[in-house]
Amino acid sequence: MPFNSPKQAISELLNQKDRIVVVKDGAKSTFVYTRQEAFKVAAFPANSVDVTGAGDSFDGTFLALLCQGKDIRTAAIYGNAAGARAVEKRGPMEGNSAPQELDQLVKENPHIVAEDIEKLYK
DSSP states (O other), X not given: OOOSSHHHHHHHHHHHSSOOEEEEOTTSEEEEEOSSOEEEXXXXXXXXXXXXXXXXXXXXXXXXXXXXXXXXXXXXXXXXXXXXHHTTSSSXXXXXXXXXXXXXXXXXXXXXXXXXXXXXXX
């Protein structure tokens, strides 16, 4: 089924099931949509060397934190932190970060928060 816009696609996905839709915009922001809320998280500063594995680092961190019972906003912030760390090293696996490294990056950037945006599910 073709969609006229990204908003329409996200809305349709949320209408089908109770799910989480995450839209990554590279080094800009991450947008997260559920039936209950919608928010964005800015990217962390990074000296990009190789973007290989950044999305996987985000995904793994985001999902691991959700499975550990963390809230979705914290998971998205830490996912972005993991992606930022991943691009600072060459290769898909070399950019993996320990939880303590991510804690430090988040602590050093208190201005990076989950900001509410327009909900796409009514």
